[in-house]
Amino acid sequence: MAWNFLTNHALVLMYIGKQPECTGLQIAQPIGITERAARKIVADLEGAGYVQREKIGRRNRYHVDASLPLRHPAERAVTVGELLELLWHDHQNHASRGRVPSANGETLRDPARTIQREVTASE
Numbered sequence: 723m724a725w726n727f728l729t730n731h732a733l734v735l736m737y738i739g740k741q742p743e744c745t746g747l748q749i750a751q752p753i754g755i756t757e758r759a760a761r762k763i764v765a766d767l768e769g770a771g772y773v774q775r776e777k778i779g780r781r782n783r784y785h786v787d788a789s790l791p792l793r794h795p796a797e798r799a800v801t802v803g804e805l806l807e808l809l810w811h812d813h814q815n816h817a818s819r820g821r822v823p824s825a826n827g828e829t830l831r832d833p834a835r836t837i838q839r840e841v842t843a844s845e
Contacts, residue, residue: 730755732805734763738773738784739806745781772802 728736733753738744750760764784767773772790776783788803 728809730759731763731766734760735767735772735786735802736806736809738764738767739786739810742784742786743778743781744784 730753734749737749737753741748746757746761746764749764750757753760755763764773764775768775770793772787774785774787776785786802786806788801788806790802791798792800792802792805
């Protein structure tokens, strides 16, 4: 059975951070889950306060609360914003980038860039 380091909840949170006006289907397709599963995860994230939904006409706009800690007791020293910064970090392009707004007024790096990691030998 295949497995991933990040849960579907983390992937949905990352996608919402990148595309705050996305639909359930737009979330589901790149993650590889059903639209129903995507909507359930969004509801979970909303219920826990990690995401707030703003209704704009017939569409929703999501805001990520980057100040909240991760849920697991061993990871509570890390905030959602710190996790997203790490996951969205682009080592190859440190030029000025657009920023993504969060619910608490902070901004996060633009995650629309490809995540590239440099693998170095341990010293």
